[in-house]
Amino acid sequence: QVQLVESGGGLVQAGGSLRLSCAASGRTFSVYAMGWFRQAPGKEREFVATVSRNGGTTYYADSVKGRFTISRDNAKNTLYLQMNSLKPEDTAVYYCAADENTMISRIPGLYDYWGQGTQVTVSS
Numbered sequence: 001q002v003q004l005v006e007s008g009g010g011l012v013q014a015g016g017s018l019r020l021s022c023a024a025s026g027r028t029f030s031v032y033a034m035g036w037f038r039q040a041p042g043k044e045r046e047f048v049a050t051v052s053r054n055g056g057t058t059y060y061a062d063s064v065k066g067r068f069t070i071s072r073d074n075a076k077n078t079l080y081l082q083m084n085s086l087k088p089e090d091t092a093v094y095y096c097a098a099d100e101n102t103m104i105s106r107i108p109g110l111y112d113y114w115g116q117g118t119q120v121t122v123s124s
Contacts, residue, residue, distance in 0.1 A: 002026040002098050002113050009094060009118030016086050016122070022079040022096030022115055029077040030054070033099040036070060036081045037108055038092035038120075045108055048094070049081060052104040059106055064090075086122045093117040 008020040020036070035050035049060045049070035058070050069082040079096050097111035105111070 002029070002032060004096050004098060004113055004115035006094065006096050006115045006118040009120045011121045011123065012086055014086060014088055014122055014124050017082070017084045018086065018120060020081040020083065020094055020096075020118060020120075022081075024077045024079070024098065027100075029072075030074040031100060032113075033102055033104045034070075034072055034079045035097045035099065035105065035111060036079075036094060037097060038090075038094045039117075040092040043092075045095070047106045047108065050104050050106055051079070057104055059104065061106075083120070086120075088122045088124045090120060091122050092120060094120050 003025045005023045036048040037045050038048050039045040047061050051058045051070045055072045067085045071080045095117045096115045098113040099105050099111045
């Protein structure tokens, strides 16, 4: 199995940027498709972005396309989410997750391992 720890969240003004990181330990990182999800208060957890095992394929939610970039460094066992042009509606707890059974997925229920989350707050 794999353990995931997110970092990089914080408070930022609208239009600003943040870079989230997710450090993985345990089983070989490159066997997992990885994803970022977020959950705002009173809302369900939603898909943000996902990247394939080798980093060659990515998918994004329409709400973040063109503003967020997901990437991974398998040599460093780390997943990233670069977030630019942040909006107040991006405020949420952001989670990274690992999926060991599919090549790439947008479905939270298919992910096997989750981090504890990091808070991102965007002020207007």
